[in-house]
Amino acid sequence: MNIIINGTTYEVEKNTTILQACKNAGIDIPTLCHDERLKPTSACRLCLVEVEGTKNLVTSCSTMVKENMVVHTHNEKVMKTRRDVLNLAISNHPLECLSCDKSGDCKLQDYCYEYGILNGTYKGAMRTPKIDSSNPFYDYDARKCILCGLCVRVCDELQCSNAIGFEDRGFEANVSTPFNEGLINSKCVSCGNCVSVCPVGALTPKGQKFRHWETSKVRTTCSYCGVGCQMDLVVKGKKIVDVEPAMDAINNGLLCVKGKFAYKFINHPDRLKTPLIKRNGKFEEATWDEAYRYITKKATEIKENYGPNSFAGLTSARCTNEENYLFQKLFRAVIGTNNIDHCARL
C-alpha cells in the first residue's frame, strides 16, 4: 500500500507500524519505550506523529499504516508536543548528568539536547526517592526512572523471569519486586537484561566509573556456556569495563548473569603474567625462551626414552578452534601420538 510521509509517497507492507514505515524511509522518530522485540505499549508518548483526519496525535509505535494515510512526523504541532513530553519527563527527573553513569549514553539526555530542553518548567512534586541496591551487580534508582516499562517488559516477554513489575500510581509509581522485598529476594536471576534496555540512568551496573565517550566496543562471542551469545566488550584503555548484548544475533539482545556481569576476571590481579618453572618445589618466574627450552629438553628426553605414546595432552573447550587445531597438530604431527582429549565428557 502507499502512504504519504512528510509529503513523499512511500510503498509499505501491510501490518507495518508508522514507526517502522518511517524507519524504512530513513526518517528518525524519537522513542524512549520502544523496542522492536517487544509488544508496543505507547508509554513514553515521544513517538507521536500527526495523521491527517485524526483528532489527536497518534503514537507511531502502535499505529498501523492504512492506505493513503498522510503522516507528518516533524511539523510544528508534533515538535511542540514532543518538547512538552520531554519537558514533563525532565521536570520530574534529577538533573544529575554530571555524576550520572549513563551520561553520554542516555536517550533522555540526547533528546533534550536535540529538542532544546534546558530544564523542566513544571515545578512541584517529584518522584519518590527509592533506591534498590540489594542486587550485587546493578542498582535501581526510581528517581531517574521514566516509567517507560522496557525493563518490566524484557523481564516478562523475553527473559521470561517476571521478577519485576510496576507498583503504585502517579508520582509514587515505580518498578518494584513483589511485596517490595528487594531485587535480591525476588525471582531476579541477575541477567541484567533490564539494565541493557534502560534508556536512562535508572538501572545501572554497580561499580562502573567511566564515560561512554572514553570507550570503544569490540564485538565478540561469550566465553561461558555453549549458546555462543554475541556481545560487545566495552573497552576503556587496557580494561574491559562493561559488556553489552548484541541485538542482531542468536541471543536477540539478551545475556545471562555470567555473560553480562562476570567479566572482571579478565583484568583480575591474579592473572598469570609470566611463565613459571618449578625449582626445588617452588615456582620461579622465567622467560618464554627458558620455558620453551625446558619443555623442549624434557620432551626430547622422554620421547627418546619412552616413545611418543608416553605423551598425552588435554586440549581445551575454553580455547578457540584455531588453538584446539594447533594443540592436536602439535601432539599428532610433532610428537607423534593420538593421546589427546578434552573435557567434552565433564
Added chain:
Amino acid sequence: MTNSIEEILNTDAMFVIGSNTTENHPIIGSTMKQAIKNGAKLIVADPRKIELADYADVFLQLKPGTNIALLNGMMNVILEKGLQNKEYIEERCENFEELKEIIKEYTPERVAEICGVNTEDIIKAACIYAEADKAGIYYTMGITQHTTGTAGVMSVSNLALLCGNVGKESSGVNPLRGQNNVQGACDMGGLPADLPGYQKVFKPEVIEKFEKAWNAKLSSKVGMTIPEIFNGAHDGSIKFLYIMGENPMVSDPDINHVKKSLENVDFLVVQDIFMTETSAFADVILPAASFAEKDGTFSNTERRIQRVRKAINPVGDSKPDWQILMELMNFLGYKKTYSNPSEIMDEIASVTPSYGGIDYERIENVGIQWPCLDKNHPGTKYLHKTAIARGRGLFMPAEYTESAEIPDKNYPYVFTTGRILYHYHTRTMTGRVDGINQIAPSSYVEINETTANRLGIENGDRVKLTSRRGQIETTAKITEIIDDDVLFMPFHFADGAANYLTNSAADPIAKIAELKVAAVKIEKVN
C-alpha cells in the same frame, strides 16, 4: 544440536530431559519459555524439580540413572497407540523390528516402577511428544554422564526417529553443549580417535591425507581418553602431560585418583590464565591470554562458527594460546608459522570438509553453521534434511540397566552432581567475580526436608558426605525440589569438591564417567 536455537520458537512440543536449561543455557531456557508463550507444550524429565518443571505440561521426577527405561516406556506407549510415524520409519529408518522387540517389555506400569514416576504421566508425555507435529528433544549431561550414556543418547535418537522428528525444522535431537567451545574442540580433533572434522585416525586414507597436508608422519593408533590418560599417569606409562585450559583437580571424577596421577607424572605442563588447583602440580606453567585478548573462533552448540575478537592486549607477558602452541612447535623442530589465527582457519578449512567454506571474511558479521562445504555453501540450519546422514536412521534399542553403584546399607543415598547458573565449571573465572561470590559463595548439598529432619540436619548445618572414594564436608541446603533418597551437589567448588565422591566408572564406548550417580552417606558434623 541437529537443529538451531531460533527454531525453538516455532516448535510444537519440547522434551527436556537431563538438562537444567534455564540455569546452564540461560538464553536457550528463555527461548523455551518464549516458545511456551507461543503455545508449545513442554515435557520435563529430571531428578530435580528444576525451574522449567514449573512450566511443564508433564513433569517426570525420575530416579537418577533411569533415563533409558523412561525413553523405552514412552516408545512403548507410542507403539501401543500406533502414534509412530510409519511412513518415515518405512522410508528413512532401519532396524525397526529389533526396536519393537525390546520396547514391548517396557510397559508404562513397569517403567513407572523403575523410574519412580506415575504411569499416567509417562502416557501423557508420550502422547504430547508423538502427537506434536514438530517436537524437539533437548538434553545435556543428565543423559550422557552414566555408564549407559551412549545407550541413553541412542534411546533419545530412537524416540526422535520413531516420530519422524529428525531432519525437520523445529524438532530434532539437541544436545546442549556446556562450554563455549566444547563443540569446536571436538570438531578440531581434540579427541583420541578423531582428526579435525571427525576423520578417523584408523582409516589409512585419512592418515595419508593429513601426512601430506602436514608433512609429518602420523600414528594410526587410537589414542587415550582422559580417564585412560590419568590411569596411564597413575601407572607410569604416561610420562609427559600437557594440560591447556583445564582443571581436572576439580572437574574430574574421583579427585583423589587424579591427584595421585598428577603427582606421579614425570613432567607436567599447564597452560592457563590463572593458577588453578591443577597447575599447583605443574613443572612449567605457561600464562595464556584470555578470550578478550585474542582473535579466533568458537563453535557454539548449534554448530555456528563465530568470531572471537581481541579487545585489549594480553595482560603482562601472557600470550594467546595459538601463539604459545605455534612457538613451541617451532622449538620442537616443526617449522610452520602463522601471523594471524585467520591463517590457521584457512588451514583448518583446507583439511576439514565440514569447515571447508569457512573463512574470517565470510563470518565477519554473522557466524555460519557447519557443515559448510565450500565458499558458496550457505551453512546448514538443521541436519539430515533430505536423508539421514548415514543413509538410513538406525534404531539402536537398549535395555535399561542399573547404574554401576547403587545405594546400599552403608551408602544409602543416590548422589548426583551438576552445574548452577552463577558459576562456570571450576570457578577459575567466575570465582574471581565479587558479585557472583556474594550470591553463590561456597559448596553445598541439596537435601530433601524429610530426610534432613530424619537425620537431625537443619538448613545451613555442616555435613559430611562419604562415598567409597572419598569424603568431604559441605553445607546442607534443605529443599523440596529433590526426592528424599537423592542428594545433589554442584561440582564447581574446590573446597568441598563433589568430585571427591563421584564414581569414575565409565561408559564402555564414550568413556564418559558416571558423574550423575554415586552412592553416599551423609552425617551431620558436630
